[in-house]
Amino acid sequence: MSKPAKKLVIITEKVLLKKVAKVIEAEGATGYTVLETGGKGSRNVRSSGQPSVSDTQSNIKFEILTDTRDMALKISDTVSSKYFEDYSGIAYICDAEVLYAHQFCGPDGC
């Protein structure tokens, strides 16, 4: 049995990695996945391309599964109000169905 959940995706600058991770944990999410990423947005192309002299130019993508939409919104609010005025970043929420996750699934799902 699958468990319904929300997937919050935050794409931002790599320099924020630790700070965003702290926010996610502080809001009580059980975990997150981080990927190196690149692409094009309103701050122009931010490539993960080579060679890059420092991590300042690279981007990361957080994927966070949360039980409730509220928690996802809270994380996204905190991150965006703290950082997105000065750093590039985007956040969005998707519906998800968790099929298996040892930590995440409760007694009534997965």
Place this chain on the structure above:
Amino acid sequence: MDFLSEFLTLFLSKLQSPTLGFLIGGMVIAALNSRLTIPDSIYKFIVFMLLIKVGLSGGIAIREANLAEMLLPALFAVIIGISVVFIARYTLAQLPGVKTLDAIATGGLFGAVSGSTLAAGITLLEGQGIEYEAWSAALYPFMDIPALVTAIVLASVYAGKQKREKYRKNAEAISKGEFSGMQPAAAGGYASEAAVPSGGYPTSDQRSAEGSFSGGTGGGAGAAGMPEDERVKIWPIIKDSLQGSALSALLLGLALGIFTKPDSVYESFFNPGFRGLLSILMLVMGMEAWARLGELRKVGQWYALYAVIAPLLHGCIGFGLGYIAHIVTGFSPGGVVLLSVIAASSSDISGPPTLRAGIPKANPSAYIGSSTAVGTPIALAVCIPFFIGLAQATMGGG
């Protein structure tokens, strides 16, 4: 006239060194849209190898050196690091269209030191057979950290002043009932470019409005976009730069050089590979410089002008102070060159992330663009040969 012609000959001969050849080669192939890439991890590994070699040789030298000799050059390094930031604050920042915070960040980056430029300088000195105190490499942190700390402190003092100004205006506007026209626009002025205005979120609308305007009583602390405390803590900046990859490697090398006996591994592994690795690094730097040129074009010609002049000016300050140390304590001509070279260099690995975190409102395209695209190539291609030539012409070293 003799001095000039001798100097020009020296200068031209330095331009033919492999180090600079690879740098220009990198720029050329990047300009030709070559698909050649050097993986990031290899680039980082090379920087680590070079800095640990520089650190090891420094550490080995410190074991036998008279540390009192180091005091004056170290003091000069601190002075250069700090004054470079102030120079940018009172020259670049005053130019039309240049934002003060961007200028301070640029100054911080130019005041900080580039490990690869230092390594290139050492290679050229060794190639010329010029003697230098191996502990000169240990001057690196004495310039790097003060510059970054000064830039971040100066920037936050400035931002704080701006913010108080903004709140004063907001308070006046609120009392006049002009509230709606004064939505939070951020002191730094980058809000207009922000990918996602904080107001665009369903629930954060309220938050940012609350944050901005309730803060009026508390002197602006805890406002939207800058919830961290108002006062700058210096220790975290120092810690951050010490933890940066470049300084960690250099200091590790120094410590190993001082406390262990790494001579065998130094002779057989780190020293022989040094030049080859450096040439690959220069290739990467050339490609990177070309890639960043486009970004610099967006931020404007004043940065390009600053980035051309600054390395030479800072290097000359370094040379002048080094020359004083040469007269007072017998600091070798090679050491004077190295002091000028680290003064001329601008940080490219650990500086940018520190500044990005420390001065978030500054535009990274401005400072990284001017440093990587113009500053570093000038420091490598012009300043190093220039100062070696100058040292040979004035002090006759080697």
